[in-house]
Amino acid sequence: MGWRSGKIMDWVERLRFFLAKPMKAIGNSNIIRCFLFCLSMFLANIVVRAQLKEFNIPNRSQFFPTKNDKSARMNEVIVPLQLPFWDDFSNPILGADKVPNLDSKLWASANTVTLNNGLCINPPSKNVVTFDGRNENGKPYSLNDVLAKGWADSLVSQPIRLDLVEPDMRNSTYLSFFYQVGGLSEKPDKEDHLCVFFKNKDKSWEIVERIVNDLTLSSDTFYQILIPINYDRFFHENFQFKIQNWARLSGPYDNWHVDYIFLNKGRSADDTSFPDRTVSSQIGSIFKDYYSIPARHFLKDASDNLQEPILTLYNLRKNNPQPFNYTTTAILTQKVSGQLLTKEVTLEKPLITDQGRILTGLQFLNVNLKTAPLASEFDVNADSIGIEIKYFMATKDNILIENQGDYDPSKYDPINFRVNDSTKSVNVLSSYYAYDDGTAESSAGIDQSGALLAYKFNLINYLSDTLVSVDIYFPSYDNNSSQSIELQIRKDLSDDASSIIYNKSNLAVRTSAENVFTSYPIDPKVIVGSEFFIVIKLSNNVFIPIGLDKNTDNADKLYSSTNGQWIQNTKVIGSLMVRPHFGGGVISGISPENKTAIYPNPTSNRCFLPICAERIYVHDMMGRKIDFSIEINNDLKVLEFTNPVDGVVLVSYNCDGQNINEKVMVLKVR
Secondary structure (H helix, E strand, C coil): CHHHHHHHHHHHHHHHHHHHCCCCCCCCCHHHHHHHHHHHHHHHHHHHCCCCEEECCCCHHHCEECCCCHHHHCCCCCCCECCCEEECCCCCEECCCCCEECCCCCEEECCCCEEECCCCCCCCCCCEEEEEEECCCCCECCCCCCCCEEEEEEEEECCECHHHCCHHHHHHCEEEEEEEECCCCCCCCCCCEEEEEEECCCCCEEEEEEEECCCCCCCCCCEEEEEECCCHHHCCCCECEEEEEEEECCEEEEEEEEEEEEEECCCCCCCCCCCCEEECCCCCCCECCCCEEEHHHHHCCHHHHECCCEEEEEECCCCCCEECEEEEEEEEEEEECCEEEEEEEEEECCCCCCCCCEECCCCEEEEECCCCCCHHHCCCCCCEEEEEEEEEEECCCCCEHHHCCCECHHHHCCCCCCCCCEEEEEEEEECECECCCCCCCEEEECCCCCCEEEEEEECCCCCEEEEEEEEECCECCCCCCCCEEEEEEECCCCCCHHHEEEEEEEEECCCECCCCCEEEEEEEEEEEECEEEEEEEECCCCCCCEEEECCCCCHHHEEEECCCCCEECCCCCCEECEEEEECCCCECCECCCCCCCCECCCECCEEEEECCEEEEEEEECCCCECCEEEEEECCEEEEEECCCCCEEEEEEEEECCEEEEEEEEECCCC
16 A cells, blocks of 8 residues: 555655646646646545644634734824835734734735744744735635645835945845745745736836745745846835735635744845844743643642743844854743732743853754742642743844944944844643644544544642543634534543543534634543543544644554554654643532532633622723623533733622622733
8 A cells, every 4th residue: 555655645745746837838827727636635635544634724814913903004194114024924013903014104904914933944033924825814815726826925114215325236136035935834946936016117016036945945945036226127115026826716725834934135145144133943842741731739749740832933144153142031820719810930040151052153053941939939729821932132232333232323224123132932731631732733634424533631739530522623724514523531442442431422613713712621530541642533424623833742642443444643743732621520429529510710701600600890900891792512601702812800790699709810812
């Protein structure tokens, strides 16, 4: 089978390249093209059928959407910019809804690209913009032709006063940026390209650079390109540049990532380094194995479950080793006996000496941060804990040359290279286990009726506990047909029927907005041992994707089966967004721990109330009303915040004649 699989996949790849080219010999027949496309999909399906498969998420807004408030911008007076022009996307502007957006003072049009920090590999600084085949609403540009190619996403600058550039400096004016093909998402096909346009004095766009994917570009490397602006027709008061990709227009395909855009005079063709030391990645988890752990499991032996998270730094200055220090702090929000207690802990202060912390030129450095709070900082009686880690790096960014720095104000002023020197992350101790960090960069699943997908979990510090629900993130695929799954809880993957301790079929697949989980209560509740498996069984031959976090990798915990033989995953890298919740429940006469408890707390955007909850009201600590929606989910009520919320809110309701007031910490996913 190995030889045949290889041959089939080789022919599939040939078909894909063939379909990407103009079909002059046989005409551009849609019938022939569609037949060949279906044939390629059929051949691929023979090989990978029932194995775990990965696919991009069509709904782009699961990342930081760059949609700007058009109504607000209609009245915005745009003043043409002056050089230098610089943006590394590391410090996006928060809109009224607290969603990060590209800076409208820099960008005239940016609502088709995706601002994100999880689709690429080792960017020059955190956050990039990604180009693919979907529009500003996350829909394919072409709905009728799956093979259509054309101009797709674009990023357009605001007008720039290039007329102010002195004539003798115009031959030293360059635009540069970094780009990567694919990264952790789908790589562009051969001959796909990323183009740069300049607007001339006649207000016409001219293509000045075409970056073609010739299959020699590595998907884990960012390449830098410098483009001279060396014609007089571009030096006018309303100059603009545009970056746009030529791609398949039917979905999230042919991804290019762009970062660190710089336009200025006084440059040369070899001006490829910058006086900038950056944070390149987000902070890793402070917990071993998981991103989130049930609080009481963790607190039983906190010291045994903490680890030093990893952060990636980068030095953009060539041949310039840089000493650096950093400070890390943790803000702990602990819920103890219904009260939320917050304290800030300094985890590591800068060293007195620079020795031992050197970032060499053009080096990516993985730093093990000493940021795990001491076990003694946690209250062993806490019901839940939110842990926000803040990191601040201190280097010689923005230090003048005469002060032993490398910042030249004549070239870079007023650019502030310190904006990319800090970052933060959030870990939660609540009621659930999570391998994922809460953000899906992709999706994965299987597509054969009766196929099984298993996810392995291990309890921390407990031999057994009560499983009350399973949360799954099903991204929206614009599939209006009704789909269902069977949910199983197994103690092992043996053929023994006793291995299945819970089984419920015909559960509706409820797709949702970005990174929003659907909760499936376990009724009746079950007790699981220190090792157990969540198993999803398909009801028909339809691909049902589950959110996949590419920043964390627990691929070895995944298994699939079609004929009774379980195969450990080796195809997909990442962590499926499936989370088991633990708590009280009626099991063989065992009483619930607290029937009026709200969980999870802290939360990101939704929490669960008892079914008896009535007259529900939510407001912030200033008494302002918080909008929410309520959905009944078997024996629970699901409260979901309508708009993004960040901070402590008070949830009030009546349950069986008892008035309940409970503070809930809402931690916005970053």
